Amino acid sequence: MSGALQDWKSQKKPFAAVVTAPVFWLALFFVAPMTIVWLYSFGQNAGPADIVISGTLDNYKRATEWLYLSIFLKSLAVAALTTLICLIIGFPVAMAITFAAPKWRPWLLLGIMLPFWTNLLIRTYALMALMGTNGYMNKGLGGLWEGASWLRTLVGMQPLEAWTPVQLLYNNFAVVLGLVYVHLPFMVLPLYSALDRLDKSLIEASLDLGAGHFKTFMQIVVPLAAPGIVAGVMITLIPALGAYLTPDLMGGTDSQMIANVIERQFKRANDWPFGAALSFLLIYAMFILIAFQSMRSNKVKEA
C-alpha cells in the first residue's frame, strides 16, 4: 500500500493538480490575513482607519501588563477547568458508548453529535433560558424547596422561607457550565475513537490475571487511551481558551475571557494593533500547547 502511495507521489503532475487548489486557498484566506494581522501587531494607529506598521513592540508590552495578563491567565484557568470537567464527564460517556450493543452505538454517537446541527448561538440562548431566574432549573429547585418545606410542616416544624430564585447566570459558574456543554462532544469523540480501537481482550486479560475493574481501568484502559485523552484535551482546551460567545452571553462583568477583550479592541476601542498583539499572544500560547503534544507523541512513537 505504501508502495502505491509512493508511486502516486512520484507522479508530479496529478499530484500538483490535486494540491494546488488547497494550497492556494490556504495562502489566500489563511496565511495572507494572518500575516496582515501579525504585521498590525507591530504597528500603531495613525488615524481612525490608518495603521502604520512601525515595528514597535509597544502593543506586546501593553498586552503583557498585569491587567491583560491576568485575564489571559484566567482564561487559561477557565479553559483548563472546562477541559478537566469534560474529561471527567466524557470518559464514562465514551466508555459507555464503546461497550454499548453495536446496534445502539450509531444512535448514541448521533446523540453526542446532534447539538452540532444547531447554531451555537441558539444553543447558548436555549441554555440561558433553562438557567434564567424564571428558567426550568430554578423552577425545579423551587419545587424541591417547597416540597421540603411541606415535609417540614407535616412533621410539625416551621415551613421554610419562600423560595428565592438562585442566580445561575451571568457568573463564572455559568461560563464554565456553558463551555462544558459546548465542548463535551469534542472530548467524547476522540476518547470514543481511542477506546473503540482498544482490543477488549486486553481488558479481559487483565481481569483474568486477577486485577479488579478499577486496577484494570488505571493500568490498561487509561494508558492505552492516552492518545485519545491527549487529543481530546487539546481539541477541547484550544477552542475553550479562545471562547468568545459563551462568556459574552452567559458571563457576568468579571467573567470576560481573553477573546472578549480582543473583540473589544477590534470593535469598540478601534485599536487593531493592540488587538492583533493580544490575538498573537493567544496563538503563541496555542502553538506551545501543540508543540508539547507533538513532542510527546514523537516520544511515544520512538518508544
Added chain:
Amino acid sequence: MTETKQPIIQIRNVSKRFGKVTAVDNVSLDILAGEFFVLLGPSGCGKTTLLRMIAGFEMPTEGQIIIDGQDMSLVPPNKRPVNMVFQSYAVFPHMNVMDNVGYGLRISGVSKGEIRDRVAEALELVKLGGFEDRMPDQMSGGQRQRVALARSLVMRPKVLLLDEPLSALDAKLRAQMQFELSDLQDKVGITFVTVTHDQDEALSMASRVAVINKGEVAQLAPPADLYEYPANRFVADFVGSVNIFEGKLTLDEPDKAAVDCPGLGKIYLNHGVTGPHGADVWVALRPEKIYLHVPGEGKAIRAAAQDAPDGHNLARGTIKGMSYLGDITLYEIQLEGGQMIRVSRPNLSRHDQEDFTWDDKVSMHWRADSPVVLLS
C-alpha cells in the same frame, strides 16, 4: 494415564443463550486434573462460549460450573483459579515482556524480587529467556504468544484455558507449537483446556477431546477413539476425512454384522453393532483404509485376507480425480452406482503415484474391521 484422576472442572447441565440463540445447550462434562482437554468443533458451535464461561467472562444461563470443588456461579473472572491465553494473545502493548508476565503477580502483591525470579522462570519455560526488556511490537506473533503463555503460567493456575492458541501461526510454527504445548503441559502438570476448530491440532495434543456441534457434545473420547470409533456422522465427518454411505442393517450378531449399501455394495463387519434389524444406518469408511488395485489382481489379495464372505467389502469404479500430496495420493473414484468415494494411497516408493491415472478402472477392497456403522 491409567491412574484414576479427580475432575478439576465439572460442567453440570450448562446452557447459554444469547437472546434467541442457544450457544451452549445443556452440556455436562468433567475435565480431569492434569489432562490436556480439547474442545473441538466448527466455528460458531459454542466451544469458545463454553471456555469463556469457565473463565468467567460469560455467565451460564442455566447450570453450574464447579472448579476444584467450588461452585463458580458468583465468582468473577479475577477470582477464579484459572488463567486464559487469548486468541489474539492480548499482550499489553504498552508494557515490556517483564511487566506483561509480571502483571498478575504485581496485582496480587507479590514482592519485586519474587516477581523477577518467577518471571524469569516462566520465560525460561516458554523459551523466551532474556526477552524481559522487549516491547510486544518488537516481537513476532509466535513470541507474543509465548509471552501470553508465560503470563498465564506464572500465576500457577489450576487450569490453563487456551482459545484457538495456534490459529494465528503459520503451518511450520503451528506444528512445532503443538509439540511444545504438549511438552509444556507435561512439564508443568497444569490442566490445559484448549478450544480449536483444527482436528489435527486436537488429535495431536489432546488426552481427551469433546467434539461440540450446535452447542451440544457430539462425542467425548480420546483422539484415537474419536477417529476410529466415531459415535455419529457429524464426528466421523468432522474429524478426518471420511466416505459415508446409507444402508440397511441385514445381519447383526455378536461377532458379525452386514449392511447393504445401495451406493457401495455389501458391507461385512467382523463385530456386532447393536442396532435393530433392518434399520437405516450409515457406513463410514476412511479413505486410507481402502485398498486400491487393478481389476482382477484384487482376487488374489482378497483370497489371502479372507476376512469376509465372497462379494462383500468390494467395489469397482473409475478414477475421476487425483491429487498428489507428496506422502499420499488422493483419488476421487466414481463407483459403478454413480456415487463418489475418496481413497488415499501412501506413496511407499517413489513411483507409486504412477500406478493409477485418470479414467483407470480400479477395484477396491477393505478389511472387515474398517467400516464403522453409525446409527445417527
